[in-house]
Amino acid sequence: xxxxxxxxxxxxxxxxxxxxxxxxxxxxxxxxxxxxxxxxxxxxxxxxxxxxxxxxxxxxxxxxxxxxxxxxxxxxxxxxxxxxxxxxxxxxxxxxxxxxxxxxxxxxxxxxxxxxxxxxxxxxxxxxxxxxxxxxxxxxxxxxxxx
Amino acid sequence: xxxxxxxxxxxxxxxxxxxxxxxxxxxxxxxxxxxxxxxxxxxxxxxxxxxxxxxxxxxxxxxxxxxxxxxxxxxxxxxxxxxxxxxxxxxxxxxxxxxxxxxxxxxxxxxxxxxxxxxxxxxxxxxxxxxxxxxxxxxxxxxxxxx
Numbered sequence: 001x002x003x004x005x006x007x008x009x010x011x012x013x014x015x016x017x018x019x020x021x022x023x024x025x026x027x028x029x030x031x032x033x034x035x036x037x038x039x040x041x042x043x044x045x046x047x048x049x050x051x052x053x054x055x056x057x058x059x060x061x062x063x064x065x066x067x068x069x070x071x072x073x074x075x076x077x078x079x080x081x082x083x084x085x086x087x088x089x090x091x092x093x094x095x096x097x098x099x100x101x102x103x104x105x106x107x108x109x110x111x112x113x114x115x116x117x118x119x120x121x122x123x124x125x126x127x128x129x130x131x132x133x134x135x136x137x138x139x140x141x142x143x144x145x146x147x
Numbered sequence: 148x149x150x151x152x153x154x155x156x157x158x159x160x161x162x163x164x165x166x167x168x169x170x171x172x173x174x175x176x177x178x179x180x181x182x183x184x185x186x187x188x189x190x191x192x193x194x195x196x197x198x199x200x201x202x203x204x205x206x207x208x209x210x211x212x213x214x215x216x217x218x219x220x221x222x223x224x225x226x227x228x229x230x231x232x233x234x235x236x237x238x239x240x241x242x243x244x245x246x247x248x249x250x251x252x253x254x255x256x257x258x259x260x261x262x263x264x265x266x267x268x269x270x271x272x273x274x275x276x277x278x279x280x281x282x283x284x285x286x287x288x289x290x291x292x293x294x
Contacts, residue, residue, distance in 0.1 A: 012276070013160045015200055018207050048280055049270060053162055060165050060208050123196060129159070133195055133280050 002028030016124030163271030
């Protein structure tokens with residue numbers, strides 16, 4: 001049985017997330033998802049939705065067998081506990097595959113790393129959804145822009 | 148077999164939606180969901196996400212067996228096609244149960260109507276999520292308000 005692990009923030013679920021999880025699930029027989037802790041999201045604005053809510057929504061998606069919150073201090077700890085055969089990266093996750101493979105090896109983890117392509121649809125990113133909300137619902141649209 | 152129908156806009160999925168669908172599913176053996184058409188959402192701001200994207204995300208949730216877009220002109224047409232035993236209303240859907248029951252009867256539909264209670268968690272409404280985004284990510288927070 002091939003166990004796949006996917007990871008991410010999963011703020012405001014959209015078809016891009018779903019596509020990433022469906023494609024990850026297709027690589028094996030069981031999909032576990034590690035959801036980023038609020039405190040660990042530092043490379044982009046803090047998530048809109050709190051971590052327990054993001055976890056709950058990921059857990060409710062059909063391709064997902066199990067979902068867990070990440071570790072606050074050691075990103076490899078939950079991976080070691082799950083012991084996956086494959087770890088998938090989303091198209092916008094800034095890890096170098098080979099570097100991640102080596103870091104996994106140095107922790108005694110033999111998982112392979114696979115990159116999932118981006119979903120081509122519109123509004124398939126939480127930041128694009130936030131931009132769209134600010135543009136269409138904000139109190140002061142930029143000068144020259146019509147609703 | 149008891150067939151349940153739930154309806155809604157399902158813009159920016161959150162635990163409030165999930166709770167409504169899970170509770171609806173518990174009333175029967177099969178859950179079909181009718182997702183509101185963009186053009187028919189008139190009692191609140193237009194949805195952030197387009198109808199096909201909202202449909203796709205609802206369809207991906209574990210409690211949902213089938214999901215369809217609503218009819219542009221006749222809200223009872225898809226209900227007549229599905230022929231449910233129970234139609235559920237969310238806590239914030241502005242239909243009077245008895246009035247809806249009577250309108251169903253007048254169309255020859257014998258479905259019962261059940262009201263699902265609201266989910267008590269935070270940010271469990273698309274409009275609250277939008278407000279939160281405008282407040283925390285908008286360019287000009289209201290005077291006197293701190294981030």
